[in-house]
Amino acid sequence: MPRSTEEASPVTADDLDQAVRLAVATLREAPAAAWEDKAGTLERTCWETVEHLSDDLFAYAAQLGPRQPPLDGEVPFVWESRRPGGPANAIHADRSAGPAGLLQVLEASGALLVAMVRTTPPHVRAYHGFGVSDAEGFAAMGIVETLVHTHDLAEGLGLAWTPPADLCARVLARLFPDVPETADPWPALLWATGRAELSGHPRRTKWRWYGEPRS
Numbered sequence: 777m778p779r780s781t782e783e784a785s786p787v788t789a790d791d792l793d794q795a796v797r798l799a800v801a802t803l804r805e806a807p808a809a810a811w812e813d814k815a816g817t818l819e820r821t822c823w824e825t826v827e828h829l830s831d832d833l834f835a836y837a838a839q840l841g842p843r844q845p846p847l848d849g850e851v852p853f854v855w856e857s858r859r860p861g862g863p864a865n866a867i868h869a870d871r872s873a874g875p876a877g878l879l880q881v882l883e884a885s886g887a888l889l890v891a892m893v894r895t896t897p898p899h900v901r902a903y904h905g906f907g908v909s910d911a912e913g914f915a916a917m918g919i920v921e922t923l924v925h926t927h928d929l930a931e932g933l934g935l936a937w938t939p940p941a942d943l944c945a946r947v948l949a950r951l952f953p954d955v956p957e958t959a960d961p962w963p964a965l966l967w968a969t970g971r972a973e974l975s976g977h978p979r980r981t982k983w984r985w986y987g988e989p990r991s
């Protein structure tokens with residue numbers, strides 16, 4: 777379905793909650809032996825990719841957290857890698873808790889961002905490298921991270937993953953004004969984030985979103 781009426785709908789905390797719930801439900805079906813395999817085309821294992829996604833959601837929640845959120849940089853948590861060349865995160869899951877514990881970390885990090893989006897007044901702005909944004913923008917960013925990294929994970933774990941088209945349409949409208957409006961939302965989101973080709977458009981080698989509020 778091309779984007780039409782959905783593009784006028786705001787991105788909400790409920791949308792983010794839905795994205796995280798769907799991702800966690802899908803990832804619970806993963807075979808236990810597959811978590812050290814690479815996540816799609818990423819240079820990370822599937823375990824590391826869930827940690828990275830959890831870290832994204834946590835960091836967006838934290839960015840909205842101060843009474844006066846920073847507009848010129850990130851809240852200064854320490855991000856560290858657990859191996860040479862590995863992703864630098866503030867959030868790491870306890871390996872002894874296994875995949876079930878890993879997914880609890882993801883679920884909890886998502887819940888933090890959902891709560892911050894629900895409670896942050898609409899006039900509040902906070903820094904992101906792709907544009908100073910509002911709570912709706914951070915919700916949309918969290919959804920994009922969740923949908924596309926679950927795509928990466930599904931490839932690595934051998935799972936099926938197709939998120940709802942209306943959810944994809946809303947985040948495209950909020951963050952990707954340069955994406956063709958006539959394209960089906962999920963393939964368009966994969967193209968927008970450099971993960972697939974789109975009819976008439978070569979695969980992107982560089983990409984970004986635009987987090988600034990639209991009005």
